[in-house]
Amino acid sequence: MNKPLMNIRSLKKVFKLSSGFIRAQERNLVAVNNINLDIDEGETLGLVGESGCGKSTLAKIILRLEKPSAGNILFKGKDIISFDRVQLKAYRRNVQLIFQDPYSSLNPRKTAAGIIREPLTIHNVADNKKRDSLVEEMMLKVGLSAQHAKRYPHEFSGGQRQRLGIARALILQPQLIIADEPVSALDVSIQAQILNLLKDLKKDFGLTYLFISHDLNVIRHMSDRIAIMYLGEIVELSSNHDIYENPLHPYTRMLLAAAPVCNPRIKKNVIAVRGEAVAENNRGCAFQNRCAYRTGICSEQEPPLADRGNNRYCACHRAGEI
């Protein structure tokens, strides 16, 4: 068992929303609610959930692009929430992000080589000559060739742009990569190329991934462990195998039932897929209004993410009996 690279403890983020113009009313939106999660060194932790469930907010807090309302995050034992500017800069060398949309996350006025080189300049790594060779080396690693160096982002295809984004993220040799829907904007034949590349790079550089996606096929292919998020909370956390073969939480089961199977002969199992992810309950389980197994206690008490043995965690009062 590897040691954890990052420990997330009781993390909470509340956004204040105001609605109404004349008589503005304030409303709290709990985007991330009491999350506890360890990311082990060398693993790929998959994070799945529907839009608005808080996956990207969690990623932003980990990168310290948002401040949490409560809780803390330890990176190699140090609390990143209390970092000052100098510490933060050093931290960000170790934790990098790959974005969903390679079109909007690259500076259109910089060449490919310039984009990959920028982090080296910002963090003052190596001298000019060495930087050139580092950039060239990295371009080859991600499957771009030296002739691409002087091109601008608009001259690349979607898949090549994503390679460029990956090169930029890896140039500082970080330890943790947060990949936020890295293949969602790509066509399926290109998606496979990028997923293979991410696997290769993980081996070559000894990376740890937090891999965020809504695509259950992609998550299954990439992850060692998987966390399922629903309305700001982690409702299930297990190994890849257990999530797909033996899911405990009713929401995990609904997600799996809803995912289309690439085989016309497999008729889907008939778990009712219903309702939408809307926070309407003040008390009890967040999933109760969509749940087929709901009983009295579900509207009274919020189920904690409890240990169910064999490194399986599930936040459901009825896990095990249903």
Place this chain on the structure above:
Amino acid sequence: MPCLLKIKDLVTVFNTVKGKITAVDDVSLCIEEGETLGIVGESGCGKTMLALSIMRLIPPNGEIAGGSISFRGEELLKKSEEEMRRLRGSEIAMIFQEPMTSLNPVIRIGEQIAEAIRLHQGLAARDAHALSIRQLEEVGIPEPQRRALDYPHQLSGGMRQRVMIAMAMSCHPRLLLADEPTTALDVTIQAQILDLIDALKKKNNMSVLLITHDLGIVAQSTQKVAVMYAGKIVEMADVDDIYSAPKHPYTRGLMESIPARCPDQNGYLKTIPGSVPSLYDLAPGCRFYDRCSLAFDKCSRQEPNLEEVAPGHLVSCWKCNSN
């Protein structure tokens, strides 16, 4: 089974600043009554332009340069603009990927549906309103009376797509063109919308042209599949045949690049090398030539035709074609 929609040798071209491109190139297909035909392909392969050509709604810099589109035996390409307008929305309806951009943001949704009903069925305002509420109920919107008074921004993405479907279904079309109807939606919402389209299709004996890039959706929701590549149909067959015995190297490549379907032993996905060719400078010969592992010299010289290689299974590939 008679064809409800029969497309023959359809060619749609666009004049752009960079030159002339053929977005839909020599496409022939037939949709039978009550059938769902899936069109799969990657972005830019011409699937949306095919649907817009059927509606005769292609952007102004494009034109239908040849072929025929016959709907219930009538040639759509010969119809006047006025005749087409009457057909759109009543006989052939269309739903899009992003419902928010197809709904009018400043008109209540009930009124938007009622408008379509008044225009096509000539009903009085009050009857049209009552019917619009029935339509909302039909597509599974809770409290339709109250929801009819909502504006589009008050609804979730899934609810908006339901409203679009209610509007499309309000005049009982014979054919529904659904262009990536669930791509913007979450997977649990997607499943509900696909079920809804399927239920409405069965109830009204409607045909559906379902455009998608998701091979899972095609497997679950269609009876027949056409795979498009760079403007052409490269393979067409019953859904069972195409998933159990894909013949065109591109179709096979697509199937193999889906995670969790066929990863090899080392946990890597098979990939199709390279990317889709630009329509601006297509080389002679097969469009898949430079990405294909089976290519031989004939492929670079001559373009293969779509030929029947097994009953109902059409492929355009020199390796699969008999001669």
